[in-house]
Amino acid sequence: MVSIATWNINSVRLRADQVVRFLSEQGPDVLCLQEIKCAEHLFPHEVFEAAGYTHRVVHGQKGYHGVATVSRIPLREFGRHDWQDNGEARHVGVELLGPGQGLVLENVYIPAGGDIPDREQNVKFGQKLDFLERMARWADKLDRPTLIVGDFNIAPLECDVYDHKALLKVVSHTPIEIEALYRFRDAHGWVDLGRKHIPAPERNWTWWSYRTYWQEKDRGRRLDHMWASPELATQSVSHRFVEETRRWEQPSDHVPLITEFAL
Amino acid sequence: MVSIATWNINSVRLRADQVVRFLSEQGPDVLCLQEIKCAEHLFPHEVFEAAGYTHRVVHGQKGYHGVATVSRIPLREFGRHDWQDNGEARHVGVELLGPGQGLVLENVYIPAGGDIPDREQNVKFGQKLDFLERMARWADKLDRPTLIVGDFNIAPLECDVYDHKALLKVVSHTPIEIEALYRFRDAHGWVDLGRKHIPAPERNWTWWSYRTYWQEKDRGRRLDHMWASPELATQSVSHRFVEETRRWEQPSDHVPLITEFAL
DNA sequence: GCATGCTCAG
Protein backbone atom coordinates (compact mmCIF):
# COMPACT_ATOMS: atom_id res chain seq x y z
CA MET A 1 0.00 0.00 0.00
CA VAL A 2 1.33 3.42 -0.97
CA SER A 3 -0.29 6.64 0.19
CA ILE A 4 0.23 9.92 -1.59
CA ALA A 5 -0.77 13.39 -0.41
CA THR A 6 -0.90 16.87 -1.92
CA TRP A 7 -1.11 20.24 -0.13
CA ASN A 8 -0.80 23.85 -1.19
CA ILE A 9 1.05 24.98 1.93
CA ASN A 10 1.34 28.71 1.16
CA SER A 11 4.92 29.07 2.49
CA VAL A 12 6.67 25.93 3.62
CA ARG A 13 9.04 27.89 5.86
CA LEU A 14 6.24 29.52 7.82
CA ARG A 15 4.36 26.24 8.16
CA ALA A 16 7.09 23.64 8.47
CA ASP A 17 5.71 22.70 11.90
CA GLN A 18 2.25 22.18 10.46
CA VAL A 19 3.58 19.98 7.70
CA VAL A 20 5.39 17.84 10.25
CA ARG A 21 2.23 17.59 12.32
CA PHE A 22 0.29 16.52 9.24
CA LEU A 23 2.92 13.96 8.31
CA SER A 24 3.01 12.48 11.78
CA GLU A 25 -0.77 12.38 12.17
CA GLN A 26 -1.63 11.13 8.69
CA GLY A 27 1.56 9.36 7.69
CA PRO A 28 1.44 9.58 3.89
CA ASP A 29 4.39 7.98 2.14
CA VAL A 30 4.78 10.89 -0.23
CA LEU A 31 3.66 14.51 0.01
CA CYS A 32 3.50 16.97 -2.88
CA LEU A 33 3.66 20.59 -1.79
CA GLN A 34 2.73 23.67 -3.80
CA GLU A 35 3.41 27.34 -3.13
CA ILE A 36 6.46 26.65 -1.04
CA LYS A 37 7.38 30.31 -1.72
CA CYS A 38 11.11 29.93 -1.37
CA ALA A 39 14.18 29.18 -3.37
CA GLU A 40 15.63 25.70 -3.16
CA HIS A 41 18.46 26.69 -0.79
CA LEU A 42 15.93 28.00 1.76
CA PHE A 43 13.77 24.87 1.82
CA PRO A 44 13.64 23.49 5.41
CA HIS A 45 15.29 20.18 4.59
CA GLU A 46 16.30 19.47 8.23
CA VAL A 47 12.69 19.40 9.36
CA PHE A 48 11.72 16.80 6.77
CA GLU A 49 14.88 14.83 7.32
CA ALA A 50 14.11 14.60 11.03
CA ALA A 51 10.54 13.51 10.27
CA GLY A 52 11.82 10.61 8.16
CA TYR A 53 11.06 12.14 4.76
CA THR A 54 14.58 11.67 3.54
CA HIS A 55 13.88 11.77 -0.20
CA ARG A 56 13.08 15.20 -1.57
CA VAL A 57 12.86 16.95 -4.90
CA VAL A 58 12.48 20.72 -4.68
CA HIS A 59 11.69 23.10 -7.53
CA GLY A 60 11.58 26.49 -5.85
CA GLN A 61 11.89 30.13 -6.70
CA LYS A 62 12.23 33.29 -4.65
CA GLY A 63 9.03 34.63 -3.15
CA TYR A 64 6.38 33.03 -5.32
CA HIS A 65 5.04 29.63 -6.37
CA GLY A 66 7.45 26.71 -6.06
CA VAL A 67 6.72 23.00 -5.67
CA ALA A 68 8.39 20.19 -3.75
CA THR A 69 7.84 16.47 -3.37
CA VAL A 70 9.00 14.84 -0.14
CA SER A 71 8.93 11.14 0.54
CA ARG A 72 9.86 8.42 2.98
CA ILE A 73 10.18 5.98 0.11
CA PRO A 74 12.92 6.39 -2.46
CA LEU A 75 12.23 8.40 -5.56
CA ARG A 76 14.10 10.26 -8.22
CA GLU A 77 13.40 13.38 -10.20
CA PHE A 78 11.68 12.73 -13.49
CA GLY A 79 11.76 16.23 -14.94
CA ARG A 80 10.36 19.69 -14.54
CA HIS A 81 8.29 21.58 -17.05
CA ASP A 82 7.84 25.29 -17.56
CA TRP A 83 4.79 25.39 -19.77
CA GLN A 84 4.69 29.15 -19.69
CA ASP A 85 8.39 29.43 -20.50
CA ASN A 86 8.69 32.31 -18.05
CA GLY A 87 10.82 30.74 -15.32
CA GLU A 88 8.02 30.16 -12.82
CA ALA A 89 8.40 27.00 -10.73
CA ARG A 90 5.06 25.27 -11.15
CA HIS A 91 5.86 21.64 -11.81
CA VAL A 92 8.12 18.82 -10.78
CA GLY A 93 7.81 15.14 -11.60
CA VAL A 94 9.23 12.17 -9.72
CA GLU A 95 9.35 8.43 -10.20
CA LEU A 96 8.90 6.11 -7.21
CA LEU A 97 11.71 3.61 -6.74
CA GLY A 98 10.78 1.46 -3.72
CA PRO A 99 7.19 0.49 -2.95
CA GLY A 100 5.07 1.74 -5.84
CA GLN A 101 8.06 1.23 -8.13
CA GLY A 102 7.43 2.60 -11.58
CA LEU A 103 4.70 5.03 -10.56
CA VAL A 104 5.20 8.55 -11.91
CA LEU A 105 3.99 11.39 -9.71
CA GLU A 106 3.52 14.82 -11.26
CA ASN A 107 3.23 17.80 -8.90
CA VAL A 108 1.57 20.82 -10.49
CA TYR A 109 0.59 24.34 -9.49
CA ILE A 110 -1.71 25.81 -12.15
CA PRO A 111 -1.78 29.65 -12.28
CA ALA A 112 -4.63 31.32 -10.39
CA GLY A 113 -5.55 33.37 -13.46
CA GLY A 114 -6.26 36.84 -12.06
CA ASP A 115 -9.66 38.35 -11.45
CA ILE A 116 -11.33 38.93 -14.80
CA PRO A 117 -12.27 35.77 -16.78
CA ASP A 118 -11.41 37.24 -20.17
CA ARG A 119 -8.12 36.82 -21.98
CA GLU A 120 -8.54 40.15 -23.77
CA GLN A 121 -8.81 42.11 -20.56
CA ASN A 122 -6.61 39.96 -18.35
CA VAL A 123 -3.41 38.37 -19.59
CA LYS A 124 -3.22 36.13 -16.54
CA PHE A 125 -6.44 34.43 -17.50
CA GLY A 126 -5.03 33.71 -20.94
CA GLN A 127 -1.86 32.34 -19.37
CA LYS A 128 -3.90 30.02 -17.19
CA LEU A 129 -5.79 28.65 -20.21
CA ASP A 130 -2.56 28.29 -22.20
CA PHE A 131 -0.90 26.50 -19.29
CA LEU A 132 -3.79 24.04 -19.16
CA GLU A 133 -3.72 23.49 -22.91
CA ARG A 134 0.01 22.76 -22.96
CA MET A 135 -0.22 20.59 -19.89
CA ALA A 136 -3.05 18.63 -21.56
CA ARG A 137 -0.96 18.03 -24.67
CA TRP A 138 1.97 16.92 -22.54
CA ALA A 139 -0.23 14.69 -20.38
CA ASP A 140 -1.77 13.04 -23.41
CA LYS A 141 1.61 11.62 -24.37
CA LEU A 142 2.39 10.07 -20.99
CA ASP A 143 2.61 6.29 -21.27
CA ARG A 144 3.29 5.11 -17.72
CA PRO A 145 1.07 4.74 -14.65
CA THR A 146 0.87 8.37 -13.63
CA LEU A 147 -0.71 10.47 -10.91
CA ILE A 148 -1.03 14.20 -11.52
CA VAL A 149 -1.72 16.14 -8.32
CA GLY A 150 -1.70 19.67 -7.09
CA ASP A 151 -3.47 22.98 -6.94
CA PHE A 152 -5.41 23.23 -10.20
CA ASN A 153 -7.19 26.46 -9.28
CA ILE A 154 -10.31 25.09 -10.96
CA ALA A 155 -13.48 23.81 -9.30
CA PRO A 156 -15.22 21.90 -12.09
CA LEU A 157 -18.52 20.61 -10.69
CA GLU A 158 -21.47 22.56 -9.41
CA CYS A 159 -21.00 20.98 -6.00
CA ASP A 160 -17.31 21.96 -6.04
CA VAL A 161 -18.23 25.52 -5.04
CA TYR A 162 -20.50 26.97 -2.37
CA ASP A 163 -22.70 28.74 -4.94
CA HIS A 164 -22.59 27.50 -8.51
CA LYS A 165 -24.65 30.25 -10.08
CA ALA A 166 -22.87 33.06 -8.28
CA LEU A 167 -19.46 31.72 -9.28
CA LEU A 168 -20.07 31.09 -12.97
CA LYS A 169 -18.28 34.36 -13.74
CA VAL A 170 -15.64 33.99 -11.05
CA VAL A 171 -12.23 32.71 -12.10
CA SER A 172 -11.89 29.04 -10.98
CA HIS A 173 -15.44 28.08 -11.90
CA THR A 174 -16.02 29.60 -15.35
CA PRO A 175 -17.22 27.29 -18.17
CA ILE A 176 -14.17 28.11 -20.28
CA GLU A 177 -11.77 26.89 -17.58
CA ILE A 178 -13.84 23.81 -16.91
CA GLU A 179 -13.93 22.96 -20.61
CA ALA A 180 -10.16 23.26 -20.75
CA LEU A 181 -9.86 20.93 -17.77
CA TYR A 182 -12.19 18.44 -19.43
CA ARG A 183 -10.15 18.52 -22.63
CA PHE A 184 -7.18 17.55 -20.48
CA ARG A 185 -9.22 14.76 -18.93
CA ASP A 186 -10.74 13.39 -22.11
CA ALA A 187 -7.59 13.26 -24.18
CA HIS A 188 -6.21 10.49 -22.01
CA GLY A 189 -9.02 9.32 -19.77
CA TRP A 190 -7.60 10.85 -16.61
CA VAL A 191 -9.69 9.92 -13.58
CA ASP A 192 -10.66 12.47 -10.94
CA LEU A 193 -9.94 10.52 -7.75
CA GLY A 194 -11.67 13.11 -5.59
CA ARG A 195 -14.92 12.29 -7.34
CA LYS A 196 -14.24 8.59 -7.79
CA HIS A 197 -14.15 8.21 -4.03
CA ILE A 198 -16.45 11.02 -2.96
CA PRO A 199 -19.13 11.17 -5.66
CA ALA A 200 -21.03 14.35 -6.38
CA PRO A 201 -22.94 16.01 -4.89
CA GLU A 202 -21.06 15.24 -1.69
CA ARG A 203 -18.91 18.15 -0.69
CA ASN A 204 -15.14 17.86 -0.67
CA TRP A 205 -13.84 21.40 -0.78
CA THR A 206 -10.14 21.97 -0.40
CA TRP A 207 -9.86 25.76 -0.18
CA TRP A 208 -11.43 28.57 1.81
CA SER A 209 -10.45 32.20 1.19
CA TYR A 210 -8.61 33.97 3.99
CA ARG A 211 -10.85 36.96 3.32
CA THR A 212 -14.14 35.27 4.15
CA TYR A 213 -13.23 32.28 6.33
CA TRP A 214 -13.80 34.17 9.56
CA GLN A 215 -17.41 34.87 8.52
CA GLU A 216 -20.19 32.53 9.53
CA LYS A 217 -20.90 31.35 6.01
CA ASP A 218 -19.09 28.25 4.83
CA ARG A 219 -17.76 29.27 1.43
CA GLY A 220 -15.25 26.78 0.08
CA ARG A 221 -14.19 25.47 -3.30
CA ARG A 222 -12.51 22.28 -4.56
CA LEU A 223 -9.38 23.62 -6.23
CA ASP A 224 -6.94 20.83 -5.38
CA HIS A 225 -6.99 17.62 -7.35
CA MET A 226 -5.54 14.16 -7.88
CA TRP A 227 -5.95 12.74 -11.38
CA ALA A 228 -4.85 9.17 -12.16
CA SER A 229 -4.17 7.49 -15.47
CA PRO A 230 -6.92 4.91 -16.20
CA GLU A 231 -5.11 1.75 -15.07
CA LEU A 232 -3.70 3.42 -11.97
CA ALA A 233 -7.13 4.76 -11.04
CA THR A 234 -8.39 1.21 -10.62
CA GLN A 235 -5.82 0.72 -7.88
CA SER A 236 -6.83 3.65 -5.68
CA VAL A 237 -8.52 2.24 -2.60
CA SER A 238 -9.23 5.30 -0.47
CA HIS A 239 -9.25 9.05 -0.72
CA ARG A 240 -9.79 11.75 1.89
CA PHE A 241 -9.24 15.46 2.48
CA VAL A 242 -8.07 16.66 5.87
CA GLU A 243 -10.33 19.63 6.48
CA GLU A 244 -9.24 20.11 10.08
CA THR A 245 -5.93 21.68 9.08
CA ARG A 246 -7.91 24.74 7.95
CA ARG A 247 -8.78 25.31 11.63
CA TRP A 248 -5.21 25.08 12.90
CA GLU A 249 -3.43 28.25 14.02
CA GLN A 250 -2.25 30.41 11.11
CA PRO A 251 -3.29 27.83 8.56
CA SER A 252 -2.78 27.54 4.83
CA ASP A 253 -5.90 28.49 2.90
CA HIS A 254 -5.77 25.02 1.28
CA VAL A 255 -6.17 21.63 2.96
CA PRO A 256 -4.38 18.39 2.07
CA LEU A 257 -5.72 15.40 0.12
CA ILE A 258 -4.55 11.82 0.56
CA THR A 259 -5.07 8.78 -1.68
CA GLU A 260 -4.05 5.22 -0.91
CA PHE A 261 -3.10 2.84 -3.70
CA ALA A 262 -2.96 -0.94 -3.65
CA LEU A 263 0.58 -1.04 -4.95
CA MET B 1 4.00 53.35 48.28
CA VAL B 2 3.91 54.06 44.56
CA SER B 3 5.92 52.07 42.03
CA ILE B 4 6.75 53.37 38.61
CA ALA B 5 8.25 51.49 35.68
CA THR B 6 9.66 52.35 32.28
CA TRP B 7 10.23 50.08 29.28
CA ASN B 8 11.14 50.60 25.67
CA ILE B 9 8.89 47.87 24.31
CA ASN B 10 9.77 48.10 20.58
CA SER B 11 6.20 47.62 19.35
CA VAL B 12 3.47 47.42 21.94
CA ARG B 13 1.16 45.53 19.59
CA LEU B 14 3.66 42.75 18.97
CA ARG B 15 4.47 42.47 22.67
CA ALA B 16 1.17 43.21 24.40
CA ASP B 17 1.32 39.74 25.98
CA GLN B 18 4.80 40.39 27.35
CA VAL B 19 3.74 43.69 28.85
CA VAL B 20 0.82 42.00 30.58
CA ARG B 21 3.14 39.30 31.89
CA PHE B 22 5.50 41.97 33.20
CA LEU B 23 2.64 43.88 34.83
CA SER B 24 1.26 40.78 36.51
CA GLU B 25 4.64 39.55 37.72
CA GLN B 26 6.06 42.88 38.86
CA GLY B 27 2.91 44.88 39.54
CA PRO B 28 4.08 48.45 39.05
CA ASP B 29 1.39 51.08 39.60
CA VAL B 30 2.42 52.99 36.51
CA LEU B 31 4.31 51.95 33.40
CA CYS B 32 5.86 54.30 30.85
CA LEU B 33 6.34 52.72 27.43
CA GLN B 34 8.53 53.96 24.60
CA GLU B 35 8.65 52.91 20.96
CA ILE B 36 5.07 51.73 20.93
CA LYS B 37 5.33 52.03 17.11
CA CYS B 38 1.67 52.62 16.44
CA ALA B 39 -0.86 55.39 16.12
CA GLU B 40 -3.13 56.05 19.05
CA HIS B 41 -6.13 54.28 17.52
CA LEU B 42 -4.15 51.04 17.17
CA PHE B 43 -2.94 50.96 20.78
CA PRO B 44 -4.12 47.69 22.43
CA HIS B 45 -6.28 49.38 25.06
CA GLU B 46 -8.37 46.25 25.76
CA VAL B 47 -5.35 44.32 26.94
CA PHE B 48 -4.40 46.97 29.48
CA GLU B 49 -7.99 47.49 30.53
CA ALA B 50 -8.32 43.77 31.27
CA ALA B 51 -5.09 43.86 33.26
CA GLY B 52 -6.44 46.62 35.48
CA TYR B 53 -4.44 49.46 33.95
CA THR B 54 -7.51 51.54 33.29
CA HIS B 55 -5.83 54.93 33.07
CA ARG B 56 -3.84 55.55 29.92
CA VAL B 57 -2.32 58.41 28.03
CA VAL B 58 -1.05 57.54 24.57
CA HIS B 59 1.03 59.71 22.29
CA GLY B 60 1.57 57.56 19.25
CA GLN B 61 2.44 57.89 15.61
CA LYS B 62 2.36 55.54 12.66
CA GLY B 63 5.28 53.14 12.40
CA TYR B 64 7.92 54.84 14.52
CA HIS B 65 8.57 56.06 18.03
CA GLY B 66 5.51 56.76 20.16
CA VAL B 67 5.15 56.79 23.95
CA ALA B 68 2.37 55.76 26.31
CA THR B 69 1.84 55.85 30.05
CA VAL B 70 -0.53 53.27 31.54
CA SER B 71 -1.59 53.16 35.16
CA ARG B 72 -3.80 51.46 37.67
CA ILE B 73 -3.96 54.67 39.70
CA PRO B 74 -5.72 57.72 38.31
CA LEU B 75 -3.73 60.20 36.30
CA ARG B 76 -4.28 62.92 33.78
CA GLU B 77 -2.32 64.18 30.84
CA PHE B 78 -0.01 67.05 31.67
CA GLY B 79 1.19 67.92 28.18
CA ARG B 80 3.26 66.65 25.32
CA HIS B 81 6.35 68.29 23.88
CA ASP B 82 7.85 68.10 20.42
CA TRP B 83 11.31 69.51 21.02
CA GLN B 84 12.33 68.82 17.46
CA ASP B 85 9.17 70.41 16.06
CA ASN B 86 8.98 67.68 13.44
CA GLY B 87 5.88 65.81 14.57
CA GLU B 88 7.66 62.84 16.13
CA ALA B 89 5.95 61.41 19.22
CA ARG B 90 8.73 61.32 21.79
CA HIS B 91 7.23 62.69 24.97
CA VAL B 92 4.14 62.66 27.09
CA GLY B 93 3.71 63.95 30.64
CA VAL B 94 1.13 62.93 33.22
CA GLU B 95 0.19 64.00 36.71
CA LEU B 96 -0.77 61.39 39.30
CA LEU B 97 -4.15 61.98 40.93
CA GLY B 98 -4.64 59.21 43.49
CA PRO B 99 -1.75 57.77 45.52
CA GLY B 100 1.30 59.86 44.68
CA GLN B 101 -1.00 62.82 44.13
CA GLY B 102 0.85 65.78 42.69
CA LEU B 103 3.74 63.80 41.24
CA VAL B 104 4.53 64.65 37.63
CA LEU B 105 5.79 61.81 35.45
CA GLU B 106 7.50 62.66 32.18
CA ASN B 107 7.92 59.88 29.62
CA VAL B 108 10.66 60.54 27.08
CA TYR B 109 12.20 58.81 24.08
CA ILE B 110 15.40 60.60 23.11
CA PRO B 111 16.49 60.12 19.46
CA ALA B 112 19.06 57.40 18.86
CA GLY B 113 21.25 59.80 16.89
CA GLY B 114 22.41 57.75 13.91
CA ASP B 115 25.81 56.14 13.48
CA ILE B 116 28.40 58.90 13.13
CA PRO B 117 29.01 61.06 16.23
CA ASP B 118 29.48 64.29 14.29
CA ARG B 119 26.79 66.85 13.61
CA GLU B 120 28.48 67.96 10.39
CA GLN B 121 28.41 64.51 8.87
CA ASN B 122 25.23 63.22 10.49
CA VAL B 123 22.18 65.39 10.99
CA LYS B 124 20.62 62.86 13.33
CA PHE B 125 23.44 63.30 15.78
CA GLY B 126 22.85 67.05 15.77
CA GLN B 127 19.14 66.49 16.30
CA LYS B 128 19.86 64.29 19.30
CA LEU B 129 22.07 66.96 20.89
CA ASP B 130 19.50 69.68 20.13
CA PHE B 131 16.73 67.54 21.61
CA LEU B 132 18.74 67.15 24.81
CA GLU B 133 19.54 70.83 24.99
CA ARG B 134 15.91 71.86 24.60
CA MET B 135 14.76 69.21 27.01
CA ALA B 136 17.32 70.46 29.54
CA ARG B 137 16.06 74.03 29.26
CA TRP B 138 12.46 72.84 29.68
CA ALA B 139 13.39 70.58 32.60
CA ASP B 140 15.19 73.40 34.35
CA LYS B 141 11.94 75.33 34.67
CA LEU B 142 9.93 72.49 36.21
CA ASP B 143 8.83 73.38 39.71
CA ARG B 144 6.94 70.34 40.96
CA PRO B 145 8.10 66.93 42.19
CA THR B 146 8.95 65.34 38.88
CA LEU B 147 10.23 62.03 37.58
CA ILE B 148 11.64 61.95 34.05
CA VAL B 149 11.93 58.44 32.68
CA GLY B 150 12.51 56.72 29.40
CA ASP B 151 14.95 55.64 26.76
CA PHE B 152 17.67 58.29 26.80
CA ASN B 153 19.89 56.48 24.29
CA ILE B 154 22.90 57.59 26.36
CA ALA B 155 25.08 55.45 28.62
CA PRO B 156 26.96 58.03 30.71
CA LEU B 157 29.31 56.10 33.00
CA GLU B 158 32.22 53.88 32.09
CA CYS B 159 30.46 50.98 33.75
CA ASP B 160 27.30 51.72 31.76
CA VAL B 161 28.80 50.00 28.72
CA TYR B 162 30.56 46.70 28.20
CA ASP B 163 33.74 48.38 26.93
CA HIS B 164 34.28 52.02 27.78
CA LYS B 165 37.33 52.63 25.60
CA ALA B 166 35.89 50.87 22.57
CA LEU B 167 32.65 52.82 22.80
CA LEU B 168 34.03 56.33 23.25
CA LYS B 169 33.42 56.97 19.57
CA VAL B 170 30.16 55.06 19.39
CA VAL B 171 26.94 57.06 19.53
CA SER B 172 25.39 56.64 23.02
CA HIS B 173 28.69 56.84 24.89
CA THR B 174 30.55 59.80 23.32
CA PRO B 175 31.78 62.56 25.61
CA ILE B 176 29.74 65.19 23.80
CA GLU B 177 26.47 63.35 24.50
CA ILE B 178 27.43 62.69 28.09
CA GLU B 179 28.28 66.35 28.62
CA ALA B 180 24.89 67.31 27.23
CA LEU B 181 23.23 64.87 29.62
CA TYR B 182 25.19 66.33 32.51
CA ARG B 183 24.17 69.87 31.59
CA PHE B 184 20.59 68.62 31.82
CA ARG B 185 21.36 67.10 35.23
CA ASP B 186 23.25 70.02 36.69
CA ALA B 187 20.85 72.74 35.73
CA HIS B 188 18.29 71.40 38.15
CA GLY B 189 19.99 68.80 40.30
CA TRP B 190 18.23 65.85 38.67
CA VAL B 191 19.15 62.60 40.43
CA ASP B 192 20.00 59.44 38.47
CA LEU B 193 17.99 56.85 40.40
CA GLY B 194 19.67 53.97 38.62
CA ARG B 195 22.95 55.02 40.18
CA LYS B 196 21.50 56.20 43.48
CA HIS B 197 20.33 52.66 44.14
CA ILE B 198 22.88 50.65 42.20
CA PRO B 199 26.14 52.61 42.62
CA ALA B 200 28.90 52.38 40.06
CA PRO B 201 30.70 50.24 39.14
CA GLU B 202 27.92 47.70 39.60
CA ARG B 203 26.39 46.78 36.30
CA ASN B 204 22.81 47.69 35.50
CA TRP B 205 22.54 47.56 31.74
CA THR B 206 19.14 47.97 30.16
CA TRP B 207 19.78 47.24 26.50
CA TRP B 208 21.42 44.54 24.42
CA SER B 209 21.59 44.82 20.64
CA TYR B 210 19.61 42.34 18.59
CA ARG B 211 22.60 42.13 16.29
CA THR B 212 25.03 40.73 18.82
CA TYR B 213 22.85 39.24 21.55
CA TRP B 214 23.06 35.76 20.05
CA GLN B 215 26.83 35.83 20.44
CA GLU B 216 28.42 34.50 23.59
CA LYS B 217 29.76 37.87 24.72
CA ASP B 218 27.62 39.87 27.12
CA ARG B 219 27.58 43.32 25.51
CA GLY B 220 24.98 45.59 27.08
CA ARG B 221 24.56 49.28 27.77
CA ARG B 222 22.54 51.37 30.22
CA LEU B 223 20.42 53.48 27.90
CA ASP B 224 17.21 53.68 29.93
CA HIS B 225 16.95 56.05 32.85
CA MET B 226 14.86 57.41 35.67
CA TRP B 227 15.81 60.90 36.86
CA ALA B 228 14.08 62.48 39.87
CA SER B 229 13.89 66.07 41.00
CA PRO B 230 15.99 66.53 44.18
CA GLU B 231 13.20 66.35 46.78
CA LEU B 232 11.50 63.47 45.05
CA ALA B 233 14.78 61.58 44.84
CA THR B 234 14.94 61.42 48.64
CA GLN B 235 11.69 59.46 48.58
CA SER B 236 12.79 56.65 46.27
CA VAL B 237 13.19 53.50 48.35
CA SER B 238 14.06 50.83 45.82
CA HIS B 239 15.11 50.46 42.23
CA ARG B 240 15.59 47.42 40.01
CA PHE B 241 15.87 46.43 36.39
CA VAL B 242 14.19 43.23 35.18
CA GLU B 243 16.88 41.69 33.03
CA GLU B 244 15.04 38.40 32.58
CA THR B 245 12.64 39.88 30.03
CA ARG B 246 15.53 40.02 27.58
CA ARG B 247 15.52 36.22 27.59
CA TRP B 248 11.80 35.85 26.90
CA GLU B 249 10.66 34.71 23.47
CA GLN B 250 10.89 37.46 20.83
CA PRO B 251 11.88 40.07 23.38
CA SER B 252 12.33 43.80 23.19
CA ASP B 253 15.98 44.79 23.03
CA HIS B 254 15.41 46.90 26.16
CA VAL B 255 14.47 45.71 29.65
CA PRO B 256 12.21 47.49 32.16
CA LEU B 257 13.22 49.51 35.22
CA ILE B 258 11.12 49.90 38.35
CA THR B 259 11.41 52.40 41.20
CA GLU B 260 9.35 52.46 44.38
CA PHE B 261 8.60 55.74 46.14
CA ALA B 262 7.49 56.32 49.71
CA LEU B 263 4.51 58.40 48.67
C1' DG C 1 -6.70 38.02 4.72
C1' DC C 2 -2.27 36.56 4.34
C1' DA C 3 1.97 35.40 2.27
C1' DT C 4 7.07 37.51 0.39
C1' DG C 5 10.58 40.83 -0.18
C1' DC C 6 11.76 45.60 -0.24
C1' DT C 7 13.00 49.95 2.35
C1' DC C 8 13.87 52.35 6.39
C1' DA C 9 15.08 52.65 11.08
C1' DG C 10 17.03 51.04 15.77
Added chain:
DNA sequence: CTGAGCATGC
Protein backbone atom coordinates in the same frame (compact mmCIF):
# COMPACT_ATOMS: atom_id res chain seq x y z
C1' DC D 1 18.77 41.07 14.19
C1' DT D 2 14.17 42.94 14.34
C1' DG D 3 10.47 46.15 14.13
C1' DA D 4 6.80 48.85 10.60
C1' DG D 5 4.89 49.95 6.13
C1' DC D 6 4.66 49.25 1.38
C1' DA D 7 3.87 46.86 -3.16
C1' DT D 8 2.44 42.76 -5.22
C1' DG D 9 0.13 38.43 -5.78
C1' DC D 10 -3.43 35.03 -4.74
